[in-house]
């Protein structure tokens with residue numbers, strides 16, 4: 001069904017589509033899935049008993065650990081890829097579809113199966129600490145990815161006449177490849193720069209100005225760096241109307257900082273738009289924004305996935321509108337497929353009423369999402385550990401206009417593993433504030449705010465901007481090293 005129609009259907013109809021897709025999956029593709037076939041047999045679950053999204057509760061969760069290679073099975077990721085063979089096709093492929101296909105298509109059946117099931121593209125999970133896992137796309141999946149791109153352009157209201165610069169780092173990750181496929185599908189003329197490491201920031205900045213780009217796609221941390229350089233070089237970005245972020249979320253503090261910089265290069269009206277994605281979900285979801293910049297949430301694709309929120313402790317589904325961990329079930333993809341995948345991301349809520357901005361009826365995820373792994377136990381005294389939400393640093397540090405860059409380091413006192421933990425906040429002043437800022441005064445303000453909001457006292461260390469940019473790996477990493485944990489027992 002076309003997105004324009006689907007995205008405005010009543011909730012009941014959307015739920016019916018999801019249930020229907022689920023039943024189709026268990027009739028056909030389930031039989032081609034090595035991992036779930038085994039899991040269902042081991043847990044004595046009848047695949048035909050999964051008729052609605054409510055029945056998904058019977059299926060044990062899948063986690064990143066299930067996807068990781070083991071000694072006995074170094075290609076574990078292949079267990080999650082649909083793999084039909086001739087025998088399975090004969091057994092499970094519905095006769096009516098075979099007949100329909102034979103009447104409608106002149107291509108041979110083998111071509112059709114290749115289009116549906118043969119993996120032809122892969123990219124990897126980004127995992128900062130754990131191993132990267134490949135996720136496979138078939139030709140049909142790439143077409144779905146392009147459709148997802150068109151949906152994002154629709155949600156973000158990007159005009160077809162736009163000119164784009166894709167500044168996502170060129171690497172086998174979702175951000176770059178979705179960016180590429182979205183612009184290709186939308187027939188938007190684009191320069192795919194490969195990011196700072198491939199084309200260089202200087203050339204990217206010049207390209208945005210000279211091409212009069214309306215749309216830029218980038219990782220937030222890198223875009224911030226790019227803007228600072230552009231302001232310094234007094235560039236003109238007046239043609240810019242949309243900036244689409246990927247790779248990580250953008251806090252409101254960060255958005256305000258970016259807005260201030262954009263104002264200086266004549267693009268104060270550019271819309272700053274976030275996406276949410278994880279490799280296992282194979283797509284990205286985009287937000288809608290109210291006039292005041294507040295987000296109405298990430299718009300989901302109910303025909304491609306089912307998303308539920310669970311209590312991370314009990315594994316029970318939370319009540320509607322309540323906070324919980326995002327759990328993802330694929331409904332519309334071939335290649336790599338996961339069911340009830342625990343993302344480790346905590347979301348403030350999922351909403352089902354029509355979006356107040358665009359009127360779409362698809363479910364929306366609150367943009368307040370943080371990784372469970374960003375909550376860390378820190379032992380600041382010998383008595384007990386504190387559970388600290390490291391995301392709070394982002395809001396606090398970005399709210400100081402004088403601060404150009406920052407990094408937080410967790411370490412053991414005197415590098416002694418038996419000692420207490422220490423938190424060091426490295427801070428560099430922005431070029432504009434370098435001369436006129438009293439560092440001592442700033443330090444006192446900063447400490448006061450951190451103590452008030454996070455209830456502990458870190459050490460504050462000033463660094464030169466260039467040095468801190470290097471520490472963050474701004475030019476070389478897909479995600480900057482904003483928080484570094486150097487303790488041995490994490």
Ligand SMILES: [Zn+2]
Pocket residue numbers: 287288296299355356357358359360
């Ligand atoms: Zn909307």
